[in-house]
Amino acid sequence: MPLYREEGVVLRTHKLGEADRIVTLLTRGRGLLRAVAKGVRRTSSKFGARLEPFMVADIQCFEGRTLDTITQAETLGAYGPAISSDYDRYRAGSVMVETAERLAEGAPSREQYALLVGALRTLAAAKIPADLVRDGYLLRAMSLAGWTPGFDACVNCGAPGPHTAVAVQLGGVTCENCRLPGSPRLDPGSVSLLAALLAGDWDAALASGERERGQAAGIAAAYTQFHLERGLRAFGSSRQ
Known part of the structure; x- marks a missing residue:
């Protein structure tokens, strides 16, 4: 059976039999990949810890009829322990990897892969609040x-602008003439925060207040779930 190598982020795992796991990864070149990691639940496993959620690994697989099998794994980004050991970071990371999995149901995207790896690296570094990341x-x-x-x-x-009414179904802020009935009106600082987050301007984002972050979080969650056309399970335990 043909062997291949890939670079991927572990999104989630679930048990298979007594000692194996099925690992779901977002890979750089193949997009979403589900593969079997045999024996990783045994204490003697040499690479089980490298295939935990939020880890980035270089993997070797061989192709199978239904699922491929991971035969080797080398750590490229050990973000799992730092994220999983903190509740806020874990909640944020769970939302991120679930979103990545939903988006990866289409064609592979190296840009989406790079974005997720960078975001997990930033989250694990713990220099920026988890909700902003x-x-x-x-x-x-x-x-x-x-x-x-x-x-x-x-x-x-x-x-x-500036405008403070937001309609997620239209794609952002609206003027008063175009405002949809019932659409929320944010504080001006919350709109500025959303713009800063979209641009990756962390200095501006870190200058925001608690109320602004709360309003921005609500819009980011609503906007994401509207376009994914279904809710994210991870938000059930991540909303403040």
Whole structure:
């Protein structure tokens, strides 16, 4: 059976039999990959810890009829322990990897892969609050998928901002003439925070307050789930 090598982020795992696991990865070249890692639940396993969620690994696999089998794994990014050991980072990381898995159901995207690896690296470093890392990842992942939100001009008519009404179904902020009934109105600082997160401007994002972060988090979650057309399970345990 043909062998191949790939680089991938472990998104999730689940048990198979007494000693094996099925590992779901987002890979750099093949997109979403589900493969069997045999014997990794045994204490004698040499690479079980390298195939835990949030880890980045170089893997060798051989192709099978239904599922491929991982035969080797070398760690490229040991982000799992730092993320899993902190509740807030774990909740944020869980949202991120579930989003990545949903987006990977289409064609492979090296840009999405690089974005997730960078976001997990930032999350594990713990220098930026987990909620900001999560929301910045969500907005940029949606943008890479073709759904770039607009937080400056009105997304409906193009009227120059600033605007504070947000309609996720239209793709961002709207002027008063285009505002949809019932659409939320944010603080100006919350709109600025959303723009900073989308741009990856961490200095501006870190200057935000608790209320602004809460409002921005609600919009990032709603925007992501609207475009994925279904809820994210990880939000059930990650919403503040």
